[in-house]
Structures are given as structure tokens and as C-alpha cells.
Amino acid sequence: MKHVLFATSNRHKLQEAEIVFSEYGLNVEQWDVKRLEVQSESLEEIARISLAWLMREANPRCPFFVEDAGLFIEALNGFPGPYSSYVFSKIGNEGVLKLMDGVDNRRAVFVSVVAFTDGKEMLVFKGQASGFISHAVKGERGFGFDPIFIPEEGDGRSFAELDVREKNKLSHRARALRKLAEWLTSSKII
Numbered sequence: 536m537k538h539v540l541f542a543t544s545n546r547h548k549l550q551e552a553e554i555v556f557s558e559y560g561l562n563v564e565q566w567d568v569k570r571l572e573v574q575s576e577s578l579e580e581i582a583r584i585s586l587a588w589l590m591r592e593a594n595p596r597c598p599f600f601v602e603d604a605g606l607f608i609e610a611l612n613g614f615p616g617p618y619s620s621y622v623f624s625k626i627g628n629e630g631v632l633k634l635m636d637g638v639d640n641r642r643a644v645f646v647s648v649v650a651f652t653d654g655k656e657m658l659v660f661k662g663q664a665s666g667f668i669s670h671a672v673k674g675e676r677g678f679g680f681d682p683i684f685i686p687e688e689g690d691g692r693s694f695a696e697l698d699v700r701e702k703n704k705l706s707h708r709a710r711a712l713r714k715l716a717e718w719l720t721s722s723k724i725i
């Protein structure tokens with residue numbers, strides 16, 4: 536079975552990846568390694584720099600990938616976007632709901648960028664999920680902004696009210712990971 540490492544400290548992301556990869560007969564293993572945290576307006580740039588740094592500094596067992604994601608809220612000009620992790624840790628879901636108090640346009644998009652390497656080349660895959668910021672936190676599952684994000688293609692439940700398989704049908708991350716999984720199953724690299 537083809538085997539790939541996922542450099543992440545987030546066990547929810549890992550679980551989402553395990554389920555996507557199993558659909559393709561691929562195996563993914565967590566690589567819980569310290570990553571370089573760079574600041575940039577571009578998720579792709581963050582993912583590329585983080586992957587390149589690991590390739591150089593961390594003596595990786597290849598192939599491996601990193602994934603960077605963010606929530607872009609239209610009425611806030613894309614905030615928190617690439618700063619999602621920081622904003623979540625400082626103000627949480629309640630803080631974002633306060634920023635959205637009285638705001639009618641609740642459109643938002645989750646974006647995921649996966650950067651993969653076989654040890655030589657770097658490949659980048661992207662996925663998106665459009666939806667709306669809820670008026671209150673809903674649901675106990677998932678992580679981060681899941682309780683305040685209602686996917687547009689869903690049935691009105693927030694990401695945090697879906698189980699992982701349901702979230703994977705709609706999520707930014709699953710969409711980016713499927714592109715990687717499709718590439719892996721058709722390539723002869725690993």
C-alpha cells in the first residue's frame with residue numbers, strides 16, 4: 536500500500552486525511568514535527584515555504600505533505616484568512632461572531648492548500664468550501680471554526696454538527712486531499 540507522511544500537529548486534520556486516503560487505498564501517517572511558522576497573505580506561499588523548510592531542515596522520510604488552511608470572511612475583506620490559527624487562539628468562535636454582529640453578508644469560504652513532495656519536486660493542490668457564518672455556535676464535533684461555519688452545499692448543519700465522513704463530502708481539505716490522492720494513485724513516483 537502506498538504510504539505518505541502528513542506533517543501536522545492537528546489530529547482532526549489527520550483523521551480527515553486518513554478517511555480520504557482510505558477511499559483511494561492509500562495510507563497516511565502523522566509526522567508530528569515542529570514547522571516553520573511564516574506570515575504571508577498567501578496560504579500557498581505559507582505551505583510552500585513550510586514544505587521547503589522541512590525538506591531542508593528536518594531530514595524527512597519522503598514522500599510527505601503539509602496543509603495550510605484558513606477561513607476567509609467576505610464582509611471582513613477575507614479576515615482572518617492566513618491568520619486563522621492565531622485569531623482562533625486569541626478570540627475564538629465567540630470573538631468572530633462578535634465581529635459579525637449586525638452584519639448581513641455572512642458569506643465565507645474555507646480554503647485549503649496542500650503542498651506535497653516526493654523528495655525532489657514540489658506539488659500544490661487546493662480545495663475550497665463556500666458557506667456562511669452562523670449566528671451562534673452549533674455542534675460539538677471537529678475543530679477550530681467548525682461550529683460557526685454552515686457549508687452552502689449542506690443541509691443547514693454546521694461543520695461541527697457533521698461527522699468526519701459528512702464533513703469530507705463538503706470540506707476544503709478533503710477536496711484538496713482528493714486531488715493529491717488522485718495524483719498519487721495515477722503516478723508511479725511512490
Ligand code: ITT
Nearest residue numbers: 543544545602603604605619620623678679680681
Ligand atoms: P498544522 O499543524 O497542520 O499547521 P493547525 O491547526 O495549526 O495545524 P493551520 O495552521 O492550517 O492548522 O491553521 C488553520 C486554522 O484555521 C486552524 O487552527 C483553525 O482554527 C482554522 N481551520 C482550518 N481548517 C479548518 C476546518 O476544517 N475547520 C475549522 N477550522 C479550521
